[in-house]
Amino acid sequence: MVSNQKRAVSRQQDFKNKVFTALIFSLTGLLLLVILWIFGQILIRGLGTISWEFLISNPLNSGRAGGIASILQTTAWVLLIAVTVTVPLGLATSLWLSEFKSVRLGAWVSKAIYILAGVPSIVYGLFGNTFFCLYLQLGYSILAGGLTLAAMILPYFIHTCLLGFNLVDNQWRLGAQALGLSKITFIVQILLPQAAPAVAAGLILSIGRATAETAALLFTSGFVDKTPESWLDSGRTLSVHIYDLALNITGGESGAYGTALVLIVLLFMINSLAHQLVVSKRNNRMDGMNG
């Protein structure tokens, strides 16, 4: 009797398991299909446009012809500024939060960072326009765009750094303290080397976000598609270029798809680099444990 009941229950569980597995597989498959379709579209439509010429010549006729050399240059400039500002500020803030903070102030700062990480990028764009372009009188410029992007990726970068620091064994902190090592020694000799892959991965992912950003740059670095001569010139990044070609320029479609393909390849490279760093870190950790 009992065993019959048990068998019925296990059959029921079996059925449930199968249904859920099928559901999960089909939903994942659907998602994969959508992604593949998007990539496929961009690849098919963009591949025809891409050539060495496309990468090294400037846009002509508002981007209907020519290439994206000046756009790539502007993108590199904007990213360089964003990274130069983000790394020291972000590292300092996350180190303070991880190692020095007073409890109450720390809680406020963490909360602020969480909220900032969730603010839509268009809001950063408005902030950048008001603060950098108008108030600091930088105008529509690469500098203003880079600084706005820095403001946008800072919370994200700080958050990933903190995750990395939290993974560092607290026993080392205690050990260092018991030996009378200064915080600086602990940070430089133990914390940063251990968290370096996480920090690097966080930075790379932040760069990825910044590279893909449009809204925050529309009102800060602007639309000018010429090669920038200084960081106070206006310039157009890859994603802004795509946005403009797709929406405002009739006949700009092939250029838009070509640029999109370049952008996606760039992002793919950036993300796999980050992934590599995280994986290599995980492996190192395991080695240490097994050894």
Added chain:
Amino acid sequence: MIIIKHLNYWIDQQKVLEEVSLSVSPCSVTTIVGPSGSGKSSFLSAINGLYKLIPQTRVSGQIFLNADQSYNLLDSPNHTVMHYQTIGTIFQQANPFPLSIYKNLDLPLKEHGYPKQDRPGIIEQTLRDVGLWAEVAHRLNSSALCLSGGQQQRLCIARALVLQPKILLMDEPCSALDPIAAFGIEQLILKLKKDYTLVVVTHNLAQARRIADYVGFFWSHQGCGRLIEFSPAAQLFEYPQHELTKKFLNY
């Protein structure tokens, strides 16, 4: 020596140690035994100052390291950093830094200004003292994390010893080790007591019997730890005075 008077310890509003007073004799092993949560580890962290790393923690009372009782450790604003050279701490989980074996010992020496030419000698001598030299001499530059658990713990003891402290505090130093490695650490403790004052927290009564000269027995009453009995080991184990001690020894 360590003289502790009226030590109280709070975490948040909860008192976890109440009115602990005892004197630790120099060049001896004092073990602290008692059930989990009786405040044994808190007791050590009050002496070495690491309680300051735990938020919302407060201590009161007096801790002296000299017979003349002139300087209360708990009054020192920079408790841990100032007394690194007097007090070394060994943790339950061996925690060598993720650096080479050599650098683990070199880092504290460098930090505290030992001249560069002296450091290799100190490091070799200390590794010999903890019985690790023969095992690691040929691979001083490989990662300390590659050592076995027992070797890691001995390296941590060496790391505390390079700064030539007078007191070693050990918080269950063998509880994460296999019996053979634990035996090695116990032998080392017995050897070290010639030159150092050791306070060893353990919940292993058999171990306490093997290594202790003095035993302090802690018991928790409603979450608050108290020192129930403190006497020479032979006396406490053979003729426990307090009912709680008798009960605990019989478990």
